[in-house]
Amino acid sequence: MGLFSALDIKKLDKASINKVSKKLELQIRELEYLNQHNILPDTSVLKRIEIHFGISPIELKIKMGIMDKEVLDLLSLNATTISKLNSPTKEYTSPKNNPEFTSEFGKLYRGDCLEIMRQMDDNSVDMFFADPPFNLNKLYLSEIDDNLTSKEYLDWCYDWIEEGIRILKPGGSFFIWNIPKWNTYLSSYLNNKLTFRHWIACDLKMSLKIQGRLYPAHYSLLYYVKGEKANVFNPDRMPMETCPKCNDDLKDYGGYKNKMNPLGVNMTDVWYDIPPVRHTKYKTRKEANELSIKLMDRIIEMSTKEGDIVFDPFGGAGTTYITAELKKRKWLGCELGPLNSIIERFNNIGNESEYLNNYRSNYNVLFPEKIKKKRTKLNLWTDDTFLTTDTQK
Ligand SMILES: C[S@@+](CC[C@H](N)C(=O)[O-])C[C@H]1O[C@@H](n2cnc3c(N)ncnc32)[C@H](O)[C@@H]1O
Structure with a gap:
């Protein structure tokens, strides 16, 4: 699938690409870009495709596998007819290979x-x-x-x-x-x-x-x-992020320090x-x-x-x-x-x-052992400062 196969031209057939480029008034480079990225040509080119190839915009979309709302609505409306056209069944019966x-x-x-x-x-x-x-x-x-x-x-x-x-x-x-x-x-x-x-x-x-x-x-x-x-x-x-040089807090936790879970902070969806x-x-x-x-x-x-x-x-x-x-x-x-x-x-x-x-060994703790020792020495707070904290993971 792709623009070239929708228009029935071979990827390496320079002569056909040349002809199509002239008919569609598109440079070869532009044509190849649309094919490489499977992008639908703009409206004026779609019109030329309809004139020269007899392929309507919706037929082209289906041939290129571009499932936008218009195509999906059409498929949905005609689901019963389409499902009867061809439904190859997948087979999962091949013999099991031996692992290497x-x-x-x-x-x-x-x-x-x-x-x-x-x-x-x-x-x-x-x-x-x-x-x-x-x-x-x-x-x-x-x-x-x-x-x-x-x-x-x-x-x-x-x-x-x-x-x-x-x-x-x-x-x-x-x-x-x-x-x-x-x-x-x-x-x-x-x-x-x-x-x-x-x-x-x-x-x-x-x-x-x-x-x-x-x-x-x-x-x-x-x-x-x-x-x-x-x-x-x-x-x-x-573990809570601390300054790699001075071991101090990187954020101001204000009055929330004693609410921090001694088992560490929640994982986020950005991993640094x-x-x-x-x-x-x-x-x-x-x-x-x-x-x-x-x-x-x-x-x-x-x-x-x-x-x-x-x-x-x-x-x-x-x-x-x-x-x-x-x-x-x-x-x-x-x-x-x-x-x-x-x-x-x-x-x-x-x-x-x-x-x-x-x-x-640095996970599921607020401060890894090494950092905790350094912070204690520097009189910086650790979870031990607030020993009553709830400790659920
Ligand atoms: C990005 S690497 C995976 C690296 C791996 N996650 C790791 O950490 O070492 C992709 C691997 O998939 C293999 N590969 C590509 N196509 C494959 C296919 N059809 N079946 C099995 N392996 C394939 C490649 O040979 C390559 O070694």
Whole structure:
């Protein structure tokens, strides 16, 4: 789908593109832009399309997969007729693959996530987390095409999202990590299928400033649940922010200090403390856009309990699987490219465990032990100053 296929022209057929550009009085560059981003041409071009191709604006929208109100109303009015036209049934009967790697808690498969998911049972996992390629024309060892048109990329996302929703248990949690541009589309798709919980902004600088744009400084983490209510919602509480130099308060808490929960402050939907895994020394796989264990720990802790099943279709360097293993969650995963760096990582899981335990010791307290000692020495208030405080998490 897309403008070119709606007009029956091939992406690389320069001669046809040239002809169409003349007929529609659009420059080739403009035509390619509309096709790449799946944008409906403006009214004057729509008129020319109707004249030269005999395709009405609404037919064009349907062919391009642009489901605006006009199209949806038309489909709704004609639902019975349309449903009888063609309804292919999906089959979930292929034989189960053998995992390439197993650990105490998990199974890792090599292959295309769609194929693997189609072999999984309905309502079988407690948490779904996806960190797909962002279609930014990057090179992956799996040699996937990371430079699709918007339409092709989103259609692919909708396919694995559908499978993800199917395999998620009612009350299970569904997460997608992506750049805001794509998550605006994915979130509007998900709004019709799952219950929205949060758009979490994760303050992480991306590497490149784009000319004429604001500096992109956050990733989006979409958080949905299947059905009305989450089976598990257990966010960590965070330590109070203090000045890294003088250890004093960063905000004026006035008379509220004694009302602060000694187990820390409520987690918000803006996460400032997730480190990038940029330095190759710390990165397991150079090209894998590896996420931080700190991020995966926070998500898994918030939405699952020990023994629950976590599924991630895009293995990369295996951060989800390592974190799930350390937190005694069962996990299932797959990766199209080589699996050796994930397996290697499991051989050195001890280092990662130490890292995780270190920063986790700073959660669910108002002041981490080290800070508390320093503040006490400096005669600054701590939760011990108000020992009568209620201590519920
Ligand atoms: C952004 S990376 C995931 C990084 C991972 N979250 C981590 O922290 O290490 C995306 C991965 O998805 C893999 N991939 C792309 N298309 C896939 C597909 N259809 N099935 C399975 N894996 C795929 C890529 O090879 C790449 O390793």
